[in-house]
Amino acid sequence: MSTNTQADPQELLAQQAALARFGEFALRCDDLGDILHEACRLVGEALGTDLAKVVELQPDGLTLLVREGVGWKPGVVGGVRTDMAHGPEGLALRTGQAVVSPDLNREDRFEIPDFVREHGSQSAVCVVIMGVDGTPPYGVLQVDSRQREAFGPPDISFLQTYANMLASAVGRLRASAELRRKAEDNERLLRELQHRVKNNLQVMVAMLDLQSRQLRAPESRAAMRGVARRVEALRLLHDKLHLSGEVDQIDLGEYLAQLSAGLLGFHEGGAARIQLVLEVQHGLIASPDQAAPLGLAVNEFITNSLKHAFGNGPGRVGLKLEAESVQRAKLSLWDNGQGLPLPRKTSGTGMRMIDSFGRQLGSAVHWNSDSGGTRLEMTIRLRSG
Structure with missing residues (x-):
C-alpha cells in the first residue's frame, strides 16, 4: 500500500487489475451479497490487509450492519450491528468524507467497536458508498489491518473508486428489484380484476338463464338464451385465463373444445341426439383478443346448427383446429344437417356475426353448404399477448 502521495507503479497496476476484474463481475452478477463480498476480497488483496468489510446503513438511519466482509470470525458478517457513534464508519457517514486512522488505539474521534478490538485491528481506512439519485448513502467500504498502516491518498482514491x-x-439492483416489485403488483392487480370480471360474467349468465325461463314467448326465450350463450363464451375465456395463471395468452384448442361441449347443454334436448366431434390440436397459443371473437364465432355456428340444421332428428356437429404453420392455425366447423338457406344474403344474424368476427381477426370466412351439411373454414394468425 502507499505510504505517501505517490503510488508505487506495481501497486497501481495491481489495483487497476483488481478494479477491472471487479467491474466485470459487478456487471454480470445480480446478487448484491456476492458483489459486496467480492469487493471486500479484492480490496483486501490489493491493499495487502487481513480484514475488509461493507457496513450497511439501516433504514432507521442510525444503525449499522456488517453486511459483508472477509477475514472476520463467524457471526460477525450479517450479525454484528453498531450505531453511528461507533467506529470510523459512523464518522465517515456523518461527515461524508473518507476516514483514515493509522493507529486505532490512539483515536479520540470515535469509539472502537468491541468486535474490531477482538480481531486485533490496529489501522483502518473507510470511504462512503453513496446513494444513487438523491437516496441516502448505502453504507461504508472499510479496510482494517492488524498492523499500523499509513494509508496514503492513492489508497483512499483506489478505495473510493x-x-x-x-x-x-446497488442502484442498479435496487432499480431492478423495484421494477420487479411493480411488475408483480401489476400482475396481482390484473389477476384480481380478471377474477372479478369472471365472477361478474358468471352472475350475468345465471341471471340471463333465470330470466329466459320466466319468459313465455318462445322467441323471447330463445333470444335471451342466445345472449346468455354469448356471455358464457366470454366467461369461459376469463375462467381459462384465471386458472392458467396467464392473463395474456390461452391454449386455443382447450378453450374451443370446452366451449363447444358446453353449448350442447344450452340447447334443450340437444345433448341427447346431437353428437359433437372434436379434433383439436393443443398447444396453439392465442391472445385473449383473438380467442374472444373466435369463441363467439364458434358459439354462433354451433348454436345455429343445433337450432336449424337437424329439425328434431339426430346429427353431428364438428370442430377441428390444427396448425398450418408456426404462426397460423386453421379452424373448421361443420355439421351434417340440411345446409344453409340460399341465397346467402337472406342468412340470419348469426352468420353475419361470424363474418364480422372473421374480419375482426383479419381472416376471410369460407362457407360451403349443400344437402350434406354446412362447413366453414377460417385461418388465424396466432399471436400471444
Whole structure:
C-alpha cells in the first residue's frame, strides 16, 4: 500500500487489475451479497490487509450492519450491528468524507467497536458508498489491518473508486428489484380484476338463464338464451385465463373444445341426439383478443346448427383446429344437417356475426353448404399477448 502521495507503479497496476476484474463481475452478477463480498476480497488483496468489510446503513438511519466482509470470525458478517457513534464508519457517514486512522488505539474521534478490538485491528481506512439519485448513502467500504498502516491518498482514491462502483451496482439492483416489485403488483392487480370480471360474467349468465325461463314467448326465450350463450363464451375465456395463471395468452384448442361441449347443454334436448366431434390440436397459443371473437364465432355456428340444421332428428356437429404453420392455425366447423338457406344474403344474424368476427381477426370466412351439411373454414394468425 502507499505510504505517501505517490503510488508505487506495481501497486497501481495491481489495483487497476483488481478494479477491472471487479467491474466485470459487478456487471454480470445480480446478487448484491456476492458483489459486496467480492469487493471486500479484492480490496483486501490489493491493499495487502487481513480484514475488509461493507457496513450497511439501516433504514432507521442510525444503525449499522456488517453486511459483508472477509477475514472476520463467524457471526460477525450479517450479525454484528453498531450505531453511528461507533467506529470510523459512523464518522465517515456523518461527515461524508473518507476516514483514515493509522493507529486505532490512539483515536479520540470515535469509539472502537468491541468486535474490531477482538480481531486485533490496529489501522483502518473507510470511504462512503453513496446513494444513487438523491437516496441516502448505502453504507461504508472499510479496510482494517492488524498492523499500523499509513494509508496514503492513492489508497483512499483506489478505495473510493471501488465504493463508487458499489454504489452503481446497488442502484442498479435496487432499480431492478423495484421494477420487479411493480411488475408483480401489476400482475396481482390484473389477476384480481380478471377474477372479478369472471365472477361478474358468471352472475350475468345465471341471471340471463333465470330470466329466459320466466319468459313465455318462445322467441323471447330463445333470444335471451342466445345472449346468455354469448356471455358464457366470454366467461369461459376469463375462467381459462384465471386458472392458467396467464392473463395474456390461452391454449386455443382447450378453450374451443370446452366451449363447444358446453353449448350442447344450452340447447334443450340437444345433448341427447346431437353428437359433437372434436379434433383439436393443443398447444396453439392465442391472445385473449383473438380467442374472444373466435369463441363467439364458434358459439354462433354451433348454436345455429343445433337450432336449424337437424329439425328434431339426430346429427353431428364438428370442430377441428390444427396448425398450418408456426404462426397460423386453421379452424373448421361443420355439421351434417340440411345446409344453409340460399341465397346467402337472406342468412340470419348469426352468420353475419361470424363474418364480422372473421374480419375482426383479419381472416376471410369460407362457407360451403349443400344437402350434406354446412362447413366453414377460417385461418388465424396466432399471436400471444
